[in-house]
Amino acid sequence: MSSRKQLSDLQIAILRVLWRDGEASVAAMQEALRGDDRELAHTTVATLLTRLEARGIVRRRTEGRQFVYSPIVGEDEVRRSMVSALTDRLFAGDPSALVHHLIDEGAIDAEELARLKRLLASKQRKQGGGRDA
Amino acid sequence: MSSRKQLSDLQIAILRVLWRDGEASVAAMQEALRGDDRELAHTTVATLLTRLEARGIVRRRTEGRQFVYSPIVGEDEVRRSMVSALTDRLFAGDPSALVHHLIDEGAIDAEELARLKRLLASKQRKQGGGRDA
DNA sequence: GCTGTAGTATTACAGCTGTAGTAGATGGCG
DNA sequence: CGCCATCTACTACAGCTGTAATACTACAGC
Structure with missing residues (x-):
């Protein structure tokens, strides 16, 4: 959809x-x-x-x-579709290339990245924990 | 510009x-x-x-x-201006919110993030080293 | 009840984009 | 030398967007 x-x-x-x-x-x-x-x-x-x-x-x-x-459309839905369109068009569909770009630009510093990594970790713990070991 | x-x-x-x-x-x-x-x-x-x-x-x-x-325009230039337009419009100008979104989407996994963090670290070493202590 | 005001519906138009036809120029091959 | 293929310039047009005027409607207050 x-x-x-x-x-x-x-x-x-x-x-x-x-x-x-x-x-x-x-x-x-x-x-x-x-x-x-x-x-x-x-x-x-x-x-x-x-x-x-x-x-x-x-x-x-x-x-x-x-x-x-x-x-009717939600914010996340719009974000998804627009980010993915941009990623497809300018980063060959590779989201990490987009992050790479942001880092190159100096838009994301180490601290933010660390914070995001912690976020990811906690997200995985939550989701991965219920699934298997 | x-x-x-x-x-x-x-x-x-x-x-x-x-x-x-x-x-x-x-x-x-x-x-x-x-x-x-x-x-x-x-x-x-x-x-x-x-x-x-x-x-x-x-x-x-x-x-x-x-x-x-x-x-005439370079790829990086276009990326910069389009990513920044998207960030402004949908993520209140906060690039880390964009990365946050990608993580929420499951578009970036821990491994990629770690790799990106290493990249950032090496970039900082290179740039920060020549500038001051 | 009448009039002003707030609100919608309709219409308009210019600029950009996607799409392409037609006309005009020109070079190459027989 | 002449014709076909190639290429550009010009023109066209519909759909979308930004922008708004005008026209119509209806409630609210006097």
């Missing part, structure tokens, strides 16, 4: 608001997107949300005269 | 050919893109390359009656 959701910057910005707040009316969304160094017209935001609804990315319910939108 | 290069799938596919082969004529590019489960018309490939040239992504020289294209 995961149905190849490729989303633009702005579409993701909208989803982030919905993930954070759970749901949002058009006005609330407009407010939330403001200050993000731009100011979109109310109708613009409405159009964007309508389109996302048509694509099955978000859903809406009616509340009085207005629509309240909530996300 | 790095001039916000956001590239589509197909544009990246083209660049990957150029990075791999150094340069390519339209015919060679068409051939290289074939089998990628699709078949593009010669003119389509020509159009794509012309547009990339207009955007300063690739350059071309004339060889006889045909153009031979070569990349």
Whole structure:
């Protein structure tokens, strides 16, 4: 599944608001997107949300005269599909090459990596422990 | 710098050919893109390359009656800008959150992480050693 | 009850991308 | 020398995105 959701910057910005707040009316969304160094017209935001609804990315319910939108796709789902698309396209599908890149960039230092390794270890203990010796 | 290069799938596919082969004529590019489960018309490939040239992504020289294209932007540069865009949009700009995600996905196992950590250690030794104590 | 206001629906448009046809140039082969 | 194959330039067009105006609807307050 995961149905190849490729989303633009702005579409993701909208989803982030919905993930954070759970749901949002058009006005609330407009407010939330403001200050993000731009100011979109109310109708613009409405159009964007309508389109996302048509694509099955978000859903809406009616509340009085207005629509309240909530996300259908989850954050992890979007992360999965976008990270994997990026990995495929630029790192020959090899996730460790992506991490390698981050390290080369100096984006991840030893401390963070150690922390992540501990995380991985505890994750494995939890999952591997119940499975076999 | 790095001039916000956001590239589509197909544009990246083209660049990957150029990075791999150094340069390519339209015919060679068409051939290289074939089998990628699709078949593009010669003119389509020509159009794509012309547009990339207009955007300063690739350059071309004339060889006889045909153009031979070569990349201007480097692979690392594109990786940097696209990974950083993704990190900003989906991981609040925190690269370690991206790695965290990969670990959660099971995309990186302990062995790979250990290998990456060694890599990082050797990198730090090299860079930190020449700079100060 | 009427009017203003808030809200949605419809329509519009430009820019980018994927896709390719057609037209025009040119070089090679018979 | 002339025609075919090759190659580029130009044009076209649909779909998606960002952006928003306009038009229509309906509640809320006076």
